[in-house]
Amino acid sequence: MIHAPKARERFARGAALLAALCAAGAPLAGSAQTPAAPAQEAPAPVQPQGISESVAAVVNDDIVSTYDLAQRMRLLIATSGVQPTEQNLPQFQREALTSLVDERLQFQELRRVEQEQKFSIIATDEEVDEELGQLARNNNMTVEQFRGMLQAQGVEGSLREQLRAQISWMRWIRGRYGSRLRIGEDQIKAVQANIAASANKPSYQISEVFIDANRVGGMDNAINGARQLVTQMQQGAPFPAVARQFSAAPTAAAGGDAGWVAAAELPAELQTVVEQMRPGQLSQPIPVRDGVYIIYLRDRRSGAGATLVRLKQAAIALPGDATPAQVAEAAAKLEKIRAQGPTCENIETLASAEAGVIAGDLGEAEPKDLSPAFRDAVEAAQDGQFTPPLRTQAGLHVVAVCGRRAGGVAAEQVSREQIENRLYGQQLTMISRRYMRDLRSSATIETR
Structure with missing residues (x-):
């Protein structure tokens, strides 16, 4: 585009x-x-x-x-x-x-x-x-x-x-x-069963670029080309535009948008990488059997069995080698704020009155995804209660749980028609790729 x-x-x-x-x-x-x-x-x-x-x-x-x-x-x-x-x-x-x-x-x-x-x-x-x-x-x-x-x-x-x-x-x-294509009821039910089985697991909103090794002259060309595309996208090239011109995946026409997928729906090589990514992150090239993928993780949501916590903090930046006196001084400032009975609504106002203290929203997360220092304190905290000062390599923090909710409750239901259309499109794309492969193999092509 x-x-x-x-x-x-x-x-x-x-x-x-x-x-x-x-x-x-x-x-x-x-x-x-x-x-x-x-x-x-x-x-x-x-x-x-x-x-x-x-x-x-x-x-x-x-x-x-x-x-x-x-x-x-x-x-x-x-x-x-x-x-x-x-x-x-x-x-x-x-x-x-x-x-x-x-x-x-x-x-x-x-x-x-x-x-x-x-x-x-x-x-x-x-x-x-x-x-x-x-x-x-x-x-x-x-x-x-x-x-x-x-x-x-x-x-x-x-x-x-x-x-x-x-x-x-x-x-x-x-x-x-x-x-001639017929999407069987067994195919649709298999996808529905897979979605149901993945309901308690994270799902991912991804965009993809697939470089077909057969089309570009081998795996080495595919990997090298993917590396250059990653570099260009890191420097600002729009992912949808790159996908439209370079991707051989069925999603190319949609700018690489693959929508929401469960990890189980991805090839094993992609699943391993995506599970380690955070929203907004671009993967390095991921080799698979017949080519190379580049994945952009746009969003991630937890499974239905997970609990999400919304966090706010007040913090003071400190280097990892800060002296005990510096740590004590920072802790005193944060304890002063705690003594005023801060809430999730007024923490920014209270923090702004203390030099060197910053406050802000940390967003939502599963407790298990937090750093150990945060995880233990958050799991023990009452809603709205600010923890004692917590030391990390970045500084000193007091953290509050501003809300909890069950993960997955906002998950969109995938209709039978959506599943059928997706399978239909995938099969047409596979037929087109095979057709083109046959045309290339039977053609006389000379490059100079």
Whole structure:
């Protein structure tokens, strides 16, 4: 997704570096040539007319030109939010070339089917225009503004072909296989039983990026590419935009949003990692059998059997090597506040009257997830009662339990229809991936 207004800046920076590298003769990924020297960012967008054109790949006699490749790379840079560097340009190049090759194979197959079946499958210009309009609305832009930004960088044509391929291919997959798919009652009941069995366990709201090792040329490429994406997202690239352009998971179209899942619904490799994560945390690359995952944990909620406590504190920062006199002085200030009978409503006001004391809301947590010093005191405390001063490596704290509630009571019920739709989508995606794998294996593909 392109996010306005920062999208214009990303377009300019990305196009400038890419065009500079192309002009300098940057080799295709895997080439034995020496990499080009670092490119300097230009102050204004570089138009594509200066890029010389040659053959990047041949797909069953269909040519992918280096001009096509450069335009698709520009499009990936603009829509993913990932900043181009000499280190990640090979990844952009590999992803751009892979997507162009796949699109050529898809269009070849769709035209073959059209000739045999005598009906139209490939999306019309009007259908592509409708999809462009939706993208514009998603970015709070008019169609004219959105297209103007694309045209300024010369990548509207590349985006239109990408959209045309996506619309047409999914129409064909749904048309050929959708009516044949049957989600059995046993499948739905198995998912419902799994959800019920997980009711007393934590559930996680996650987003995902899946790098398909078969698609990118092996596990090493998948791991290296995932590492670069993690670095870029840590530097500010939006997770949904990265997922839309780089993920091979069914959730890519939704920006990687996998919704709420129980740990038992995840592959074992992901389950181990997610259970150790906290909301707002981005995982490192997680290798699985056929690729690599990147997980963003958006939220976490406890199971129905857990008790959550809402905590507030007043604290004084102290170094780990503070002297006994410093600790005693801090404890005296906190005891002075305790003597005034603080409540969860007035603790901030009382703390503000003492120099060096800060107060605030610590949010909700399960007692077992707290540090040992906090856990024992919280479990013994009465609601609204502030504990005696507690020493940690960060300082000295008095903590109150401002409320307790049963975990899981706000859990959304997953309807039968939602389960069926999820299983249906997963099966269609698996069919599409197998179809594409067969097309690649039977095709003659030459990259240069």
